[in-house]
Amino acid sequence: MSKALVIFFLGVLSLSSFAQGGPCPVATSTQTSTIPSRSGDLICLVPQVYGGGGLVGTDHGGPLDPTNAFGHTVHFRASSLAGFNPLNAEIGTQLSQLPFASPASGFIFTFNPSLGVVSQQVGNFGPILTERAETVGRHKLFVGMSYQYFNFDKVDGVDLTSFNAVFTHEDESDLCSVPSPPSFLECGSDGKPRFQHDIINTQNRIDLKVHQVTLVSTFGVTNRLDLSVAIPILDVRMSMSSNANITSFETRCCIHRFSAVNPDIPAHELFFSTSKAIFFNNNSASGIGDVVFRGKFEALKREKAGLAAGLDVRFPTGDEENFLGSGTYGIRPFAVFSYTGRISPHASIGYQINGNSILAGDITQNLDAHLPNVITYSAGADAGVTRRLSFSVDFLGQTLQNARKISATTYTDSFVNVTQPNIKTTGATVNQASIAVGGKVNPLAKLLLTANVLFRVNDAGLHSKPVPLVGVSYTF
Numbered sequence: 001m002s003k004a005l006v007i008f009f010l011g012v013l014s015l016s017s018f019a020q021g022g023p024c025p026v027a028t029s030t031q032t033s034t035i036p037s038r039s040g041d042l043i044c045l046v047p048q049v050y051g052g053g054g055l056v057g058t059d060h061g062g063p064l065d066p067t068n069a070f071g072h073t074v075h076f077r078a079s080s081l082a083g084f085n086p087l088n089a090e091i092g093t094q095l096s097q098l099p100f101a102s103p104a105s106g107f108i109f110t111f112n113p114s115l116g117v118v119s120q121q122v123g124n125f126g127p128i129l130t131e132r133a134e135t136v137g138r139h140k141l142f143v144g145m146s147y148q149y150f151n152f153d154k155v156d157g158v159d160l161t162s163f164n165a166v167f168t169h170e171d172e173s174d175l176c177s178v179p180s181p182p183s184f185l186e187c188g189s190d191g192k193p194r195f196q197h198d199i200i201n202t203q204n205r206i207d208l209k210v211h212q213v214t215l216v217s218t219f220g221v222t223n224r225l226d227l228s229v230a231i232p233i234l235d236v237r238m239s240m241s242s243n244a245n246i247t248s249f250e251t252r253c254c255i256h257r258f259s260a261v262n263p264d265i266p267a268h269e270l271f272f273s274t275s276k277a278i279f280f281n282n283n284s285a286s287g288i289g290d291v292v293f294r295g296k297f298e299a300l301k302r303e304k305a306g307l308a309a310g311l312d313v314r315f316p317t318g319d320e321e322n323f324l325g326s327g328t329y330g331i332r333p334f335a336v337f338s339y340t341g342r343i344s345p346h347a348s349i350g351y352q353i354n355g356n357s358i359l360a361g362d363i364t365q366n367l368d369a370h371l372p373n374v375i376t377y378s379a380g381a382d383a384g385v386t387r388r389l390s391f392s393v394d395f396l397g398q399t400l401q402n403a404r405k406i407s408a409t410t411y412t413d414s415f416v417n418v419t420q421p422n423i424k425t426t427g428a429t430v431n432q433a434s435i436a437v438g439g440k441v442n443p444l445a446k447l448l449l450t451a452n453v454l455f456r457v458n459d460a461g462l463h464s465k466p467v468p469l470v471g472v473s474y475t476f
Contacts, residue, residue, distance in 0.1 A: 001287040002357060002390075003352075006079065007295050009223050009407070019065065022043070023042035023314070024039050024043070024048060024363050024364055030242050032198075035052065035053065035060065035061040035452055036051075036052035036053045036060070036061040037052045038051070038052045038268075038281070039052075039158070040283060041285075041321040041322055042236060042238050042284075042285050042321070042322045042323045043088065043092060043320070043321045043322065043323065043359070043363055044284055044285065044321075044363065045239075045240060045281050045282070045283055045356070046084050046087065046088040046091075046206070046239055046240055046281075047081060047085060047088060047363065048196070048281060049060045049084075049240050049241075049279050049280065049281045050062055050063050050080070050242070050250075050279050051063055051100075051245075051262070051268070051279075053077075053113055054342055055076040055077055055079075055080040055167060055200065055362060056077050057259075058259045058261060058262055059183065060424055063258050063262050063269060063277060063279065064076070064256060064257065064259060065256075065257040065258065065259035067260075067352060075169050075170040075172070076168075076169060076200055076256075077195055078170055079167040079168045079169070079170070080167045080200075080471075081364055083165045083166075083167060083422075084165070084280065085157065085362060085363065086364070086406065086425035087362065087405050087406055087425070089359060089360055089361070089363075089404055090155060090207065090403070090404045090405070090461070090462065091152075091154075091155065091206075091323075091472045092323055092360075093322070093357075093359050093360050093400075093403065093404070093462050094206070094400070094462035095210065095323045095462065096211060096290070096318075096320070096323075096325060096326035096327075096357075096359060096371070096422065097326075097374060097398065098150065098210065098232075099129055099396065099434075099454065100126060100129075100130060100146065100148065100212060100214040100230060100232055101129060101144065101146035101148075101214055101216060101230075101450070101469065101471055102127060102128065102129060102131050102216075103144070103217065103218045103228035103294060104127060104130075104131055104132055104214035104218070105128050106126050106440055106442075106448045106475065107125070107136070107140075107142075107404055107446055107448075108126075108134045108136065108137065108188050108340075117302045122372060124342065124343075124344055124382040124383060124384035124390035124392075124440075125205035125384075125390045125440040125442065125448055126382055126384070126390075126392075126440075127346060127380060127392050127394060128392050128394070128436065128438045128440070128450055128452045128469065129384055129394060129436050129452065129454065129469075130348060130378040130380055130396065130436075131266075131296075131308075131310075131334070131336045131346070131348050131378075132292070132306075132336060132338035132344070132382075133298055133305075133306030133307055133308035133336050133337055133338040133346070134298065134308075134338060134340065135220055135222075135223065135224055135225065135226045135296065135298050135308075136218050136219075136220040136475065137220045137223060137242065138220050138221070138222050138223045139219075139220055140219075140220040140475060140476065141217070141218070141219050141220075141475070141476040142215070142216075142217065142218040142219075142458075142474075142475045142476075143215075143217045143473065143474055143476075144214070144215075144216045144448075144450075144472065144473030144474070145214070145215050145216070145247050145449065145471060145472055145473070146213070146214050146216075146469055146470065147211070147214075147270065147469065147471070148211075148212045148214070148454075148467055148468065149209070149210070149211055149212075149375070149465055149467065149468055150210040150211075150461065150464045151209050151464055151465045151467055152208040152209070152210075152462055152464050153210075153375075153463060154405075154459055155406050155462050155463065156253060156405050156407060156430075156459065156460060156461060157404045157407070157459040157463075158407065158408055158423060158461070159171065160205070160207075160208065161205050161206075161207070161319050162204075162205060163203075163204055163205075163408070164202065164203055164204070164420065164421040164422060165202050165204060165421045165422060165425070166199055166200070166201050166202070166249050166411040166421075166422045167199065167200040167201075168199055168411075169195065169196045169198050169199075171192075171194075171196065172195075173191055173193070173196070174193070175187075175193050176188075176191055176193055176448070177191065177335075179236050179456065181198045182251030184252050184253045185254075185399075186250060186251065186252045186254060187258045188415065190415050193254070194249050194250050194251075195248070195249070195250035195253070195254040195255070197249050197279070197413055197415060197416045197418075198246065198247060198248045198249060198250065198256050199244070199246075199247050199299065199411070199413070199418065199420070200244055200246050200247075201244070201245050201247060201248060201420050202240070202242045202243060202244045203242070203243045203246050204240065204242045204243070205240065205241045205242075206238070206240045207237075207238065207239045207240075208236075208237075208238070209236075209240045210234060210236050210237075211234065211235040212233070212234050212235075212241035212289075213232070213233045213234075213403075214230055214231065214232045214233070214327075214407070215230070215231040215232075215233070215361060216228065216229070216230045217229050218276070219268075224297055224298040224299075224301065225295070225296070225297050225298075226295070226297075227293075227295055228293070228294040228295075228296070229291065229292070229294070230292045230294070231288065231289075231291050232288070232289035232290070232291075232318075233286075233287070233288055234286060234287065234288075234289045234318070234324050235284070235285075235286040236284060236286070236302045236322065236323045236324065237284040238282065238283060238284065238323070239280065239281065239282030239283075240280065240281050240282070241278060241279065241280040242278070242279045242280070243276075243278050243365060243462055244258075244277055244278070244279060245275060245276050246258065246274075246275040246276075247275075247418065248275070252362050255373050256387060257258070257274035257275065258271060258273070258274055258275065258276070259271075260270045260275045261394065268280055269287070283322060285319070285323065286324075286382055287318065287319060287322070288318060288324070288431060289317070289324050289325050290314050290315060290316055290317055290325040290326050290330075291314070291315045291317045292312050292313070292314045293312070293313045293315070294310060294312050294313075295310060295313070296309070296310035296336075297309055297310065297410060303337050304339055304340050304341060305338070305340070306337070306340070307335070307336070307337050308335070308336050308337075309334070310333070310334050310335075310336070311331065311332070311333050311334070312330075312331065312332040312334065312350075312351075312352070313329075313330075313331050313332075314326065314329060314330035314332070315329065316328055316329060319360050320357060320358060324352065324436045326357055326371060327357035327359055327371070328354055328355035328356055328357040329354075329355050330352055330353060330354045330355070330371075331352070331353050331430070332350045332352035332376070333348055333350060333351060333414035334348055334349065334350030334351075334375075334376070335348065336348035336376025342382075342383065342384045343381055343382070343383045343384075344381060344382045345379075345381045346378075346379070346380060346381070347377075347378065347379040347380075348376070348377065348378050349375075349376070349377045350375075350376040350377075351373070351374075351375055351376070352374040352375075352376060354370065354371035354372065354373055354374070355371065356368040356369060356370050356371065357369070357371045359371060360372070360404075370402075372400040372401050372402055372403040372430075373400075373401045373402075374398050374399065374400055374401070375398065375399040375401070376396075376398045377397045377398070378394055378395060378396045380392060380393050380395060380436075381393060382388070387442075388441060388442040388443070389440070389441050389442070390439060391437075391438070391439040392436070392437070392438050392439065392440070392452070393435070393436070393437055393458040394435070394436040395433070395434070395435055395436075396433070396434045396435075396454075397432065397433050397434070398431075398432050399431050399432075400429070400430040400461065401429055402427055402429070403428065403429070403461070403462075404425055404426075404428075405425065405426050405427070405430060406423055406424075406425055406427040407423065407425075407426065408421065408422075408423060409421075409422050409423065409424040410422060425471060430460045430461045431458070431460050432456070432458065432461045433456070433457045433458050433459045433460075434451075434454055434455060434457060435454075435457055436452055436454045436455070437453055437455070438450065438451055438453065438469065439451060439452075445474075446474055446475040446476070447472070447473075447474050448472070448473045448474070448475075449470075449471070450470065450473065451468075451470055451471075451472035451474055452468070452469040452470075452471075453466050453467065453468055453469070453473070454466065454467040454469065455467075
């Protein structure tokens with residue numbers, strides 16, 4: 001059986017597929033002959049909501065009218081990318097950290113020296129999303145499958161279904177600093193062209209849902225050593241709409257307007273007027289996520305208590321450009337303590353070390369950055385109600401170090417007396433906390449049915465509505 005398990009592990013490794021795509025297409029001031037098209041990758045969905053080239057002219061793959069701006073059509077690009085790229089990166093980064101059912105067997109088998117046989121421990125069926133120190137037992141095999149549904153509604157307390165972002169014009173003050181500015185150019189008393197104060201105010205909505213099926217297996221190499229594998233399979237569905245309004249202060253030249261002649265019409269834009277339009281983009285992706293292999297050794301084994309040390313190794317088998325994986329390897333050493341009985345408390349702590357990934361970088365420049373390292377910790381208890389029914393309650397926490405954080409702010413331009421709600425990005429430590437409540441029932445033999453609900457208790461990071469889980473497992 002151990003040989004079969006090794007062959008199974010090698011087979012999973014052969015499924016690894018590392019996305020090799022380039023950055024999302026973006027418009028540049030010199031790009032005039034080729035109009036960028038929208039990418040089909042989810043990582044490009046938010047930056048390209050206004051078109052393949054971003055918030056630029058139609059001659060560069062965007063929605064602005066180039067005939068009214070005298071070639072002045074790419075100058076909202078930097079602001080829109082600076083506003084949306086960090087949001088996109090935070091979503092992608094934290095999607096790669098989704099919890100899934102632990103490969104921990106509900107049945108524990110130990111050698112009984114008084115009887116001289118291997119017998120099943122009686123008490124409860126163990127945790128669901130967390131871990132316990134006990135191993136499954138020598139040459140025992142545990143297999144399971146679970147399903148979870150994530151419906152994300154916030155990021156750092158900002159409502160994903162309704163948030164504002166203001167995009168500003170790039171600096172063009174040098175046009176007014178020459179001795180004799182062109183007569184058609186309107187320069188303000190601040191020494192800047194008046195069109196530089198133009199803004200595009202947007203109200204946005206992002207819908208993000210994830211269906212996750214996780215296949216898990218644990219094999220007891222010895223009475224103290226387990227080897228496990230977890231294979232997540234994800235279906236990610238994402239859409240975005242942006243209600244955009246141009247506020248223009250220019251009266252002579254370079255008037256920014258939306259164009260009714262957009263290559264993406266009618267698929268991705270509702271044109272209302274030269275100053276108002278609604279843009280939308282949607283896509284989905286499904287496939288294998290990042291496969292995690294685990295080794296766990298019960299270093300301290302007492303009659304009722306146990307202390308184990310383990311190591312998770314995550315392989316980047318998921319396509320990070322479609323939010324199916326992290327795009328980098330990760331290792332997580334961890335320790336777990338548990339007490340065995342009718343009521344069994346347990347606690348764990350771990351530290352996940354990640355590499356570089358495009359999810360944490362700049363997709364428009366194809367630049368990787370370090371995916372935040374994560375401190376994980378949990379505590380809870382399992383209680384056996386009857387021989388065939390047990391309940392679990394767990395606290396799960398994770399701290400993302402040096403992660404991006406979105407917050408609501410206000411954009412103000414005192415020169416033209418404009419104030420609008422906006423978002424900003426900072427670097428911060430993100431502490432996420434959740435409570436999981438669930439149970440396991442044993443209808444027959446070594447079959448277990450599992451149900452669980454995960455509740456977030458704070459708004460840090462990417463926040464989901466309550467996450468249901470159902471699962472089935474068997475121990476051979």
